[in-house]
Amino acid sequence: MTIQFNDETFRDDYTFRNSDWxxxxxxxPFHEDSYMYAVNMEQHRGGPEGSxxxxxxxxxxxxxxxxxxxxxxxADDPLRCQSLPHMTLAGWDLLELIMVSKSEDxxxxxxxxxxxxxxxxxxxxxxxxQKFTFLDETTLPYGPMEYxxxxxxxxxxxxxxxxxxxxxxxxxxxxxxxxSLDFDIGMNFFxxxxxxxxxxxxxxxxxxxxxxxxxxxxxxxxxxNWTMTVNPLLDTSPENYHxxxxxxxxxxxxxxxxxQHLRVELQTFFRLPRSNALVFPIRxxxxxxxxxxxxxKWGRRLHRVVRDLPVELATYKGFIDNRPMMLDYLSxxxxxxxxxxxxxxxxxxxxxxxx
Amino acid sequence: xxxxxxxPAIKSRPVYGTLEARQGKHHLMIADAEGAEAILAIATPELxxxxxxxxxxxxxxxxEKLRALNPAQFYEGPTYAASVTRIQRVLQDxxxxxxxxxxxxxxxxxQAQNEAMQAGFPxxxxxxxxxxxxxxxxxxxxxxxxxxxxxxxxxxCSHCGLNLFVRDHYSRRLAAYQGVCIDxxxxxxxPPSKGIYE
Numbered sequence: 242m243t244i245q246f247n248d249e250t251f252r253d254d255y256t257f258r259n260s261d262w263x264x265x266x267x268x269x270p271f272h273e274d275s276y277m278y279a280v281n282m283e284q285h286r287g288g289p290e291g292s293x294x295x296x297x298x299x300x301x302x303x304x305x306x307x308x309x310x311x312x313x314x315x316a317d318d319p320l321r322c323q324s325l326p327h328m329t330l331a332g333w334d335l336l337e338l339i340m341v342s343k344s345e346d347x348x349x350x351x352x353x354x355x356x357x358x359x360x361x362x363x364x365x366x367x368x369x370x371q372k373f374t375f376l377d378e379t380t381l382p383y384g385p386m387e388y389x390x391x392x393x394x395x396x397x398x399x400x401x402x403x404x405x406x407x408x409x410x411x412x413x414x415x416x417x418x419x420x421s422l423d424f425d426i427g428m429n430f431f432x433x434x435x436x437x438x439x440x441x442x443x444x445x446x447x448x449x450x451x452x453x454x455x456x457x458x459x460x461x462x463x464x465x466n467w468t469m470t471v472n473p474l475l476d477t478s479p480e481n482y483h484x485x486x487x488x489x490x491x492x493x494x495x496x497x498x499x500x501q502h503l504r505v506e507l508q509t510f511f512r513l514p515r516s517n518a519l520v521f522p523i524r525x526x527x528x529x530x531x532x533x534x535x536x537x538k539w540g541r542r543l544h545r546v547v548r549d550l551p552v553e554l555a556t557y558k559g560f561i562d563n564r565p566m567m568l569d570y571l572s573x574x575x576x577x578x579x580x581x582x583x584x585x586x587x588x589x590x591x592x593x594x595x596x
Numbered sequence: 597x598x599x600x601x602x603x604p605a606i607k608s609r610p611v612y613g614t615l616e617a618r619q620g621k622h623h624l625m626i627a628d629a630e631g632a633e634a635i636l637a638i639a640t641p642e643l644x645x646x647x648x649x650x651x652x653x654x655x656x657x658x659x660e661k662l663r664a665l666n667p668a669q670f671y672e673g674p675t676y677a678a679s680v681t682r683i684q685r686v687l688q689d690x691x692x693x694x695x696x697x698x699x700x701x702x703x704x705x706x707q708a709q710n711e712a713m714q715a716g717f718p719x720x721x722x723x724x725x726x727x728x729x730x731x732x733x734x735x736x737x738x739x740x741x742x743x744x745x746x747x748x749x750x751x752x753c754s755h756c757g758l759n760l761f762v763r764d765h766y767s768r769r770l771a772a773y774q775g776v777c778i779d780x781x782x783x784x785x786x787p788p789s790k791g792i793y794e
Contacts (some may be wrong), residue, residue, distance in 0.1 A: 320740075421774070424735065424765070424774055425767070426769065427767070427769040428608065428767065431607045432607055432608040435606035435607040435608035436764075441607065479738075480737060481736075482738070482776065482777055482780050483758055483777040483780045486780030486781045487780060487783070489781070498653055507743060543656075
């Protein structure tokens with residue numbers, strides 16, 4: 242299908258909207274009526290047609306607007322994109338992976354023409370055409386990682402693998418759930434996850450690391466993570482928390498359906514061929530509560546998950562103060578009926594709300 | 597009593613040990629204030645014959661005791677900042693077989709460890725022992741400014757003036773803990789400061 246790109250903002254006047262298509266394909270993260278941390282990893286080899294899982298790097302109606310927002314974040318704070326000196330080769334690996342994937346998966350939007358090391362890249366939605374020499378940094382306007390990730394939705398962490406660990410040695414991070422690349426760069430897998438409650442004790446990170454260290458070329462993996470965000474604000478950074486934190490207090494029973502967003506991260510993991518680094522794209526999808534409630538199954542389930550979430554998790558995810566108001570709103574959409582298994586909305590088969 | 601038992605904390609927080617004399621051709625010992633006690637505890641004439649001590653007294657009177665150990669080289673600096681170019685120069689000349697010992701405050705050990713890592717030493721090969729003040733070196737996540745010797749939580753960023761709470765999340769690269777605005781969601785509502793470990 243041809244994508245109509247939205248002209249929208251993720252700050253100030255917040256004109257971000259999801260079309261019916263975007264709501265239908267929203268990656269709702271709860272496969273059952275409760276939630277606890279899990280490694281929950283699966284192969285990233287396509288998915289249902291039209292879903293966000295189908296392509297290696299999903300492109301949707303928010304693409305052009307998200308890239309505009311990223312450019313604004315980087316202009317305000319260049320430290321959101323950093324690469325330690327030994328990570329340049331991994332940056333080229335990433336550029337190749339994305340250019341090849343996008344030109345194959347979206348031939349109407351992206352083209353890549355290669356003649357030896359002379360490459361020609363065309364990005365139609367962003368109006369970019371670039372001829373450059375592969376592995377020659379002087380032929381691109383930015384380093385290879387920054388160049389391609391200024392044209393790709395989602396944050397990117399590029400992880401070096403050594404000493405049986407993964408090291409956060411490069412990345413571009415402008416749509417994060419409140420963590421700082423500038424602070425965490427250079428840390429190993431356990432260190433950058435240190436602030437996460439409960440999961441260390443459950444052995445989650447030991448198992449996840451073991452899995453990730455063994456990811457092979459051509460066999461990427463994926464998982465979902467989630468949090469809550471008031472207003473469709475992509476850049477919920479710690480750097481700017483003193484500016485956006487106050488927005489969490491603007492919820493009222495009247496505006497919560499429109500302002501409260503479920504924030505879902507589609508996390509994918511690809512082994513890179515030359516550097517043996519692992520790239521970890523973290524793609525953010527936002528959906529307002531009122532849009533989620535158009536799917537009866539999601540309405541029933543979201544109420545039950547938010548209601549039963551342990552206090553530590555609601556605190557870590559930053560919505561413990563707003564949880565009572567969320568539950569007042571969500572309970573209107575829970576009639577107690579059972580829900581079908583799995584994450585998809587099952588719009589055709591799930592019964593409408595019985596109250 | 598200069599030894600402090602740190603409470604259990606998250607996995608990014610550094611863990612310090614107790615210095616021990618190790619086999620090596622040369623020994624570099626960097627310490628501040630009560631960190632001198634950790635050096636005095638392991639010093640022997642044989643060890644000192646191949647040891648370079650870099651020491652910042654910070655108002656204490658251990659310098660003469662260290663000098664009396666008769667190390668191969670002894671330097672007393674007024675501040676860490678004044679000493680850092682010397683530390684870099686010494687690391688630049690270092691050969692295989694150098695042993696590194698750091699002792700004293702977290703800020704001193706963190707910064708000296710960072711210099712050693714930049715010179716190519718794996719941090720796991722560097723010995724550390726905490727002595728003296730439990731104050732922390734804090735980075736403001738908002739303005740990126742570093743505030744040295746923070747003893748209370750919350751505290752005021754010495755650069756941008758925001759009220760910050762003290763996290764345990766620690767960056768070896770910055771040799772600092774992270775400070776985050778405490779009243780972002782309720783401006784002006786800042787709880788009274790207390791000691792970090794109270």
